[in-house]
Amino acid sequence: MTSFPGSPTMLAPDRPPPLQGYKLQQPTESDAVAALHRVFGAERAAERWGTACRAAGLVPGMVFGAPLLEQVVKALATQGGATATVARSIEIRMRTYARLASQATLMAGGQR
Known part of the structure; x- marks a missing residue:
């Protein structure tokens, strides 16, 4: 379940399992909110x-x-300051996951 302060509790769709050989999972809204929470606290x-x-x-x-x-995340980045820094970290994680997932797909298909 996905839940964070100021929002109703929502059922999150299942996300793919971690990539084989990595512990990295596809980032979700919950991950982004958790990153903001660590920097700003629940309310902010x-x-x-x-x-x-x-x-x-x-x-x-x-x-x-x-x-x-x-x-x-793009809209989050426009808020500037530490919020933009958190947005950038989420963006990097999203790109990293996408790149690794792409490589895993190629490798599973026998391509390099």
Whole structure:
């Protein structure tokens, strides 16, 4: 279940298992909110996430999948300061996961 301060408890769709050989999982809304929470605390994290979701035309607690998460992370980055730094870290994690997943798919198909 995905839950964070200031939002209703939502059932998150299952995410793919960690990539074989890595412990890295596909980033989710919960991961992004948790990163904000570690920096700003519960109330300010929920506020910043909500602002970014609204700027991206989405609803907090309903950001499912990488494309939607990417939209919110881009909006989060526009808030500047430490919020932009958190957004950048989430973006790096998303790109890293995508790159590793792509490589794993190629390797599973016998290609390099």
